[in-house]
Amino acid sequence: MSTLRNMRQNLPVIAPIVALVVLILIGIALNPNFLSYANITNVLARSAFIGIIAIGMTFVITAGGLDLSVGSMAAFVAGLMILVMNLLTDSMGQGLPVIVIGIGLALAVGILAGFINGILITRAGIEAFILTLGTMGIYRSLVTWLADGGTLSLGYEMREMYRPVYYGGIMGLSWPIIVFAALAILGEITMRHTAFGRHCAAIGSNEKVARYSSVAVTRVKLATYVLLGLLVGIAVVMYVPRLGSASATTGLLWELEAIAAVIIGGTLLKGGFGRVWGTVVGVLILSLIGNLLNLTDVVSPYLNGAIQGVVIILAVVLQRNTGTAR
Amino acid sequence: MTDPVLALDGVTKSFGPIEILHGVDFALRPGEVHALIGENGAGKSTTMKILAGYLDPTGGQVMLDGKPIAFAGSDQAEDLGVIMIHQEFNLAEHLSVDQNVFLGREMTKGWRLDHKAMRDRTADLLKRLQCRVDPGARVSGISVPDKQMVEIAKALSRKARVLIMDEPTAVLTERETEILFEQVERLRAEGVAILYTSHKLGEVKRIADRVTVLRDGTMVRSDLTADVTEDDMAAAMVGRELSDLFPPKVTGSDEPILTARNITVPGIVHDASLTLHKGEVLGIGGLVGSGRTELAEAIAGLRPRSGTVTLMDHDLPANDVAQAMKAGLAYLTEDRKGAGLLLDKSLRENLTLPLLETFGSPLIDRKREEAALDRAIEDFAIRAPARDMAVGDLSGGNQQKLLLAKTLLSDPQVVIIDEPTRGIDIGTKQQIYTLIAKLAAEGRSIIVISSEMPELIGLASRVVVMHAGRIAGELAGADVTEGGIVRLAMGMDGTSKDSAA
């Protein structure tokens, strides 16, 4: 009786993990190279960008908000970073200082962009959905404008110098993987064990109750957007050394992938409950689908989107069904 | 005696491993008003939901017209004429009144909606209820009692054979209650079976033909109302004799602890001033909508205001609830479910929310939280079937106790309690009254806002009465009478003596 009840309670909790395990088993069955070191590190590293952003998105959504601008924001921050680094290389010459300034700039611009979103949502009272839809368009246009319609590329020598930030690492793990893992652990602890995380859940659950309980609602909500902006900055710092370029298509649809990952992971879209580890699993599920489809010819490439859609819906249905069986 | 239209036969109900109802037998007859009473958590809501098809019984049977029936859901029950009006209304806030009344059963002319017919029909129904709400008004914009009337109009618009009402009078004024009862009597005369619950035993005595008492999921007694007294009912509910409801009053000192001067909340409260003394229980009376809650919220830093609030020589800034709490002022909201508790969260998360920072930084110390919950459960006698359950699944009385524990967690010197006992049973009421007296005896100062006259009179040594956003007057000592409060609340001069209170 009690084990049955435990199972029932736990199913929504472990549903995303079950989905992940199933995908991994399918991968092993389809291609022997799936478990190779190179493939695993590839998948983890490419998950890092959206993963880092999705961690921030978990807090925003848990607190009852939404941010559609992150993909465009990432492209804009990346474009600006490359532009400034190229300009600095002209004036200061190549060297570590240029990279340090570039990284600092990316983080600062990310924070500022998050702050602008947050302040307009909390103080001016604009719906998060519509406001970030607006800033999404703005950042996307700005990066297109910065790139003059083309692609902004980091100068060759700087690219070589900056390259190890994506490709290098320690103990066989590349930096994006290490940073992603560290942020995920930090994020999970923040969500579950700090006043900030609890306040986010309280605000998302019932903003009025939170306000009456003397939670600084405006400040916490603002902080979620700033945190997300910062994480976008960190993701960009990892992204730029990969290809050394940014264009109008950089970060396209990242916002939707991040939101999908958050929801697959078990966070409620309407807010009130969030879990960072679930988001990480969600991100890995999305990356693995793409990876599996590239590793096989079983499915027509025209149907990639459909497979993704089906897996997303299945993962969520599994949770909802068992979640309401209470 | 007529045959029952709807009956329960040995019905049990379990949620998971916990059995809530232990075999309830129960019959509703046409043309009879049946009152179902009991403490919070006794199983009244569950019983009603089973009757109306919202829940399936775990054991036993529901009988409709003498034959067993298993409702496929509330929709089927409604089609068969069994209609329930919920305490938390089932109204679509953004739709108009007439759209709500005909929601799901829209009248049509061919393939188009017949707006005019629905509007006219709604106007008729509302007129019968002497409700002056415009059928075209949006539900979000009308008052709570009006929403109740809209719910009843909705029920009337169907051919109700059985009408089940969950505490319909909790949010109604006396006059509105009278109108409701007139309708109840009319429906009774038409042969409708009516079940209703209330915590107001006087009302039960007045309107019900039969009264059934539930205690802890068991039917304790079922009598014709004429055969029992209010005391009998109360004793059956609580399971023991109730001594005096109110503890002896504590007299406060003359030392002012909280002073509010010229408080104005634009459009709601105008130039209100009051002083609270140390160790005193001060009452605030007045009609719903007179600005009592808004005044309290303005003082507690929950609303923008002008005017000054001074607590123990600290000036409290407007609209800053955190500052007020830090200075030693706590406010317990009247809106338990909307502003008091996170219904989907556990007891622990609710209890510690206002003071999370003090439970460890940067990481919250779960053990200290659990210890605080242990203390709260003991000090406030909170009865929760499971520690980790969602607060929304607690009974109203236990929710209120948890809310009290949460409010008092910061160890405030001044506590403002808005409607301390709304929608809770008499046993819990008594516990809360005792607690308020105890807090005052400890030297804390308390403001009690209440719509229930006996509560104000029984608890407060001094009562400030509001009318239309202003302080209409103040009564102290022997002048604190029902008549005096009512006269001030109605905008009359409270000092003139009246004999017909």
Add this chain to the structure above:
Amino acid sequence: MKKTLIATTALIGLTAMPALSETIGISIPAATHGWAGALNFHAERTVERLKEANPDLDFVLTTTSDPGQQVSDLEDMVATRGIDALVVLPFESEPLTGPIQRIADSGVWVTVVDRGLAQKGIEDLYVAGDNDSFGRTAGTYFADTLDEGAKIVVMRGIASTVDNERVAGFEAALDGSGIEVLAMDHGNWNRDTAFNLMQDYLSRFPEIDAVWAADDDMAVGALAAIEQAGREGEMIVVGGAGMKEMVDRIRNNDETVPVNVTYPPAMISTAIEMTAMGLTSGAPFSGDFIIASQLITPENAEDFYFEDSPY
């Protein structure tokens, strides 16, 4: 010789006949990827140049990111600006055929660029690159240089007519060469997608001799993945459309990037210029102008390198 003559008379006519001011509407896809960016670059430059040369010519330039928006843009141009000629690069063939036909029927001169309409004979002038030739040129290069039994992977663009034509041309050229196509997936003309795709190809196939990336943006992603895996020298990468950086590598005899295939974005300039001349000279050019793709090799790379182009 004859062509030059006409062009000269047209230019004279352009300056000599101030008459009425004429408006040319230009509708092209937004700069969402490198090639479209270059298209925008050339379009804007051409418009500026023509405006300076002839103050009586007026231009309306709109960029669009989906077919629906393009239809609205076209309707607005006709309704509010009263255009006399239209230069349009249809976002998609099918949905824009009807609207463009209506505009053509109303007497407006229509020049269609690059992407043909679903029905023949609507446009007055058709200027296009040759997608079949684009694919065929790359395919022929592979067939000529790779050994029989060589293994290649293919990165396609966004699923569309353009992509299908290119791939068809490529496959036709490979026919009978004995080259094995290991896999063919959509890289969506996107660097990041191509990077991930190439990583997965590298995990999946131990031996790859050549990569055809049907666009230079994808070639950039593929090259980065190959470099990461340390498998440079094992395979060659052939992109397309003549991106500056690729041409630079070719002229420096890069062993991984030996050749490239042109698909000049400057065709929009040709289209605008021809339309403007036709409008003002009274001797309009009409018919089809197909610009075949060329193979860029180390020998001729210098001719295809444009320093100030964004692409």
